[in-house]
Amino acid sequence: MHGDTKMKFTLSILFLIFFFTRSFAQKNPNHFKTDLDFGGGTVISTFLDLSLSNDQFKMTSPKNADKRIVGGTKARLGRLMGKLPKKGKIITIKGTQKMDSLLGETKIPMFGKLKFKGTIHNGSLNGQLYNKDGVSTGTVLGQNSTEDRMDFSALYPQLIKTIKDNIYSKRELETKQWKSFEKDLGKLFNKAHDDIEIFFGFSILAQKLPFSHLYFLIGDTAQNENEKESEEKINKPKSVVFEERNLSTAYLQIKNFSSSQEELADILPKIIENKAYKNLIVDLRNNGGGGVGPAFEFAKYIVTEDLEVGYFPTNRLNYNGFEPELFKTLPEMQPKSTNEFGKELKKTPGVKLIFKKPNNPVFTGKLYILTNGGTASTCEPIVYALKSRKKAIIIGETTCGAMLSASPFGVSGKYMLFIPVGDFYTHDGVRLDRVGVEPDIKVKSEDADEKAMEMINERKER
Numbered sequence: 001m002h003g004d005t006k007m008k009f010t011l012s013i014l015f016l017i018f019f020f021t022r023s024f025a026q027k028n029p030n031h032f033k034t035d036l037d038f039g040g041g042t043v044i045s046t047f048l049d050l051s052l053s054n055d056q057f058k059m060t061s062p063k064n065a066d067k068r069i070v071g072g073t074k075a076r077l078g079r080l081m082g083k084l085p086k087k088g089k090i091i092t093i094k095g096t097q098k099m100d101s102l103l104g105e106t107k108i109p110m111f112g113k114l115k116f117k118g119t120i121h122n123g124s125l126n127g128q129l130y131n132k133d134g135v136s137t138g139t140v141l142g143q144n145s146t147e148d149r150m151d152f153s154a155l156y157p158q159l160i161k162t163i164k165d166n167i168y169s170k171r172e173l174e175t176k177q178w179k180s181f182e183k184d185l186g187k188l189f190n191k192a193h194d195d196i197e198i199f200f201g202f203s204i205l206a207q208k209l210p211f212s213h214l215y216f217l218i219g220d221t222a223q224n225e226n227e228k229e230s231e232e233k234i235n236k237p238k239s240v241v242f243e244e245r246n247l248s249t250a251y252l253q254i255k256n257f258s259s260s261q262e263e264l265a266d267i268l269p270k271i272i273e274n275k276a277y278k279n280l281i282v283d284l285r286n287n288g289g290g291g292v293g294p295a296f297e298f299a300k301y302i303v304t305e306d307l308e309v310g311y312f313p314t315n316r317l318n319y320n321g322f323e324p325e326l327f328k329t330l331p332e333m334q335p336k337s338t339n340e341f342g343k344e345l346k347k348t349p350g351v352k353l354i355f356k357k358p359n360n361p362v363f364t365g366k367l368y369i370l371t372n373g374g375t376a377s378t379c380e381p382i383v384y385a386l387k388s389r390k391k392a393i394i395i396g397e398t399t400c401g402a403m404l405s406a407s408p409f410g411v412s413g414k415y416m417l418f419i420p421v422g423d424f425y426t427h428d429g430v431r432l433d434r435v436g437v438e439p440d441i442k443v444k445s446e447d448a449d450e451k452a453m454e455m456i457n458e459r460k461e462r
Contacts, residue, residue, distance in 0.1 A: 032142030041220030046194040061091040212402035253283040257290030289377025291338030312422035317349035322429035367392035372445035376400035396448035401436035
């Protein structure tokens with residue numbers, strides 16, 4: 001009898017602990033299921049825990065996110081080295097609190113340092129995020145919740161199916177790397193708590209694949225592009241930098257091939273008009289690529305003849321490596337835009353990309369191209385074509401080796417993928433993806449510009 005009484009007492013205590021713990025979780029006013037809305041369909045869903053002390057507040061996203069993304073061992077090492085946030089809390093918003101008002105700062109991955117201004121009222125979190133210029137860049141909207149993680153179980157198979165249906169070659173899905181990626185991605189989606197974890201986790205896992213250009217994104221691409229174009233018309237940052245190094249040498253830094261077309265169309269003719277310029281240094285270091293339009297704009301002032309860029313076979317073509325006779329059957333194309341090019345690849349066995357000899361004046365002096373590991377994508381066929389045809393001297397480091405053609409695909413709601421739909425081989429059969437283009441003159445990235453000037457001055461003295 002005494003034993004039964006003891007057992008009942010123990011069960012009563014356990015019940016009370018469970019009851020109060022559950023009751024606290026249900027009524028906890030400081031746990032918010034939150035959407036960070038940055039416009040263009042980019043809504044990042046997470047959970048924020050609020051703590052208040054002495055008129056100070058702190059809001060943090062789920063702890064141990066790093067362990068779920070990269071694993072416990074790597075997370076602990078990353079924290080020790082200061083490369084990962086304390087306790088694995090990726091987002092921290094902190095500052096001062098006065099009544100219901102909160103005023104603070106945060107640093108959000110991909111968006112940088114931002115100011116925060118918000119309120120807590122009747123179980124709702126409402127706030128605005130501002131950049132350093134005081135311009136609103138997003139909203140923070142949260143509601144009290146007992147949830148502590150999102151359910152991504154339905155999203156995972158949709159992602160995998162979308163990739164398998166559209167990737168440029170089914171052979172990539174038979175590799176050990178792909179099978180490992182698919183397995184590890186499934187584990188991530190089973191344990192991830194929020195959008196932040198699946199975004200970074202996907203990105204890290206994709207880096208181990210034998211091909212590039214597979215990205216997981218949150219947002220509406222079309223809407224993002226429209227907003228981007230409108231924003232650039234108002235306050236367009238410079239994508240091209242021109243300098244005169246000396247009376248015979250011009251320097252041109254092209255930061256990207258995304259938003260540089262108009263600037264290149266304006267600057268390059270002026271360089272060519274100046275007959276004193278015998279040397280042109282084109283700096284493509286850290287140029288991550290972009291689209292067809294700006295790249296062709298650059299080419300039409302550099303190329304003096306018809307140029308075969310290379311072949312872009314897709315999963316509608318049964319090929320195994322470089323097959324010149326088969327690839328020659330692909331239709332020739334000189335697209336006007338990246339959008340046109342992407343649509344063509346989605347519906348055909350592939351294309352042969354060419355650049356026709358331009359009618360306008362071109363630069364005929366000595367050309368030097370600066371490269372490093374950040375020289376990627378659209379840049380790489382240009383660098384290879386100029387090097388292989390001895391039209392330029394390439395100085396610096398081997399390029400990134402990220403050269404495939406990718407297109408966006410909606411997966412579910414706000415979730416989307418960029419998938420490589422077109423493989424790429426140069427005109428003479430070299431596959432640049434995961435390989436890159438080696439320079440003619442190997443020097444550290446930071447020394448490439450100086451080396452170019454050194455070579456120019458040596459030629460001048462001869």
